[in-house]
Amino acid sequence: MNRCLWLFPVLLSSLTAAEPRWSHLSSRNGDLPAPGASTQQTGALVADLDRDGADDFVLGFRQTAPALVWYRRTGKGWDRYVIEKDFLTVEAGGAVHDIDGDGDPDVVFGGDWQSKEVWWWENPYPDFDPNISWKRHVIKKGGKTQHHDQVFGDFKNTGKPQIVFWNQGAKSLFIADIPADPRHTEAWLFAPVYSGEAGEKGDASGAFKYAEGTTAADIDGDGVVDLLAGIHRIVEASANRDRAGRRLRAVALV
Numbered sequence: 154m155n156r157c158l159w160l161f162p163v164l165l166s167s168l169t170a171a172e173p174r175w176s177h178l179s180s181r182n183g184d185l186p187a188p189g190a191s192t193q194q195t196g197a198l199v200a201d202l203d204r205d206g207a208d209d210f211v212l213g214f215r216q217t218a219p220a221l222v223w224y225r226r227t228g229k230g231w232d233r234y235v236i237e238k239d240f241l242t243v244e245a246g247g248a249v250h251d252i253d254g255d256g257d258p259d260v261v262f263g264g265d266w267q268s269k270e271v272w273w274w275e276n277p278y279p280d281f282d283p284n285i286s287w288k289r290h291v292i293k294k295g296g297k298t299q300h301h302d303q304v305f306g307d308f309k310n311t312g313k314p315q316i317v318f319w320n321q322g323a324k325s326l327f328i329a330d331i332p333a334d335p336r337h338t339e340a341w342l343f344a345p346v347y348s349g350e351a352g353e354k355g356d357a358s359g360a361f362k363y364a365e366g367t368t369a370a371d372i373d374g375d376g377v378v379d380l381l382a383g384i385h386r387i388v389e390a391s392a393n394r395d396r397a398g399r400r401l402r403a404v405a406l407v
């Protein structure tokens with residue numbers, strides 16, 4: 154009993170210490186620079202793009218240019234850098250990975266219902282200029298529209314991550330290996346991980362009836378990362394590999 158009594162306040166104090174302290178910062182108050190004129194800020198991605206040990210973040214837009222803005226963490230606040238000065242209709246989502254293997258994290262975003270494209274931007278580290286766009290490359294062009302959510306992970310257990318992205322217009326979740334020379338490969342080869350219904354319900358009016366969401370985690374603890382998407386868990390390829398197509402198997406969770 155004494156031991157329990159002694160542990161209890163220790164637990165309480167550790168829980169108290171772990172509670173985050175939140176501060177509300179707003180461009181309206183001048184805490185951060187305003188991103189741009191678009192009133193639809195679709196994508197948000199956290200990553201340490203300048204590799205200084207402090208997380209930065211990227212916002213995506215789809216009404217007016219610029220399409221992507223990076224908020225770079227500084228000692229005093231945040232500096233605004235334009236990653237994509239042009240107008241694109243960026244969808245919610247975004248992913249980060251060192252696609253070209255040069256040591257810095259590159260970023261991915263997909264187009265919305267008006268776009269058939271998925272893109273990646275080449276991080277120019279360490280030569281950053283707030284007003285010079287990063288070089289944009291095409292991962293997907295053509296086919297169906299809307300690409301709401303992407304994730305990187307070594308789902309095939311090959312030793313090198315792949316990208317998985319939704320293509321809501323195709324009712325499909327696609328997987329693509331990173332090409333050997335991604336800087337000079339426009340439009341990557343991709344294959345469906347899953348196609349069909351994925352529990353989409355839509356809103357009260359019947360609109361927005363599509364599945365979305367992607368994340369990676371080793372759900373079954375076998376050491377190979379699994380994919381969670383929509384309401385389905387997609388198990389890793391190692392156990393269910395099609396020798397020719399490497400298609401993964403979808404397992405409905407609910």
Ligand SMILES: [Ca+2]
Binds near residue numbers: 207
């Ligand atoms: Ca940083």
Ligand SMILES: [Ca+2]
Binds near residue numbers: 252253
């Ligand atoms: Ca890179």
Ligand SMILES: [Ca+2]
Binds near residue numbers: 370372374376
């Ligand atoms: Ca697993």
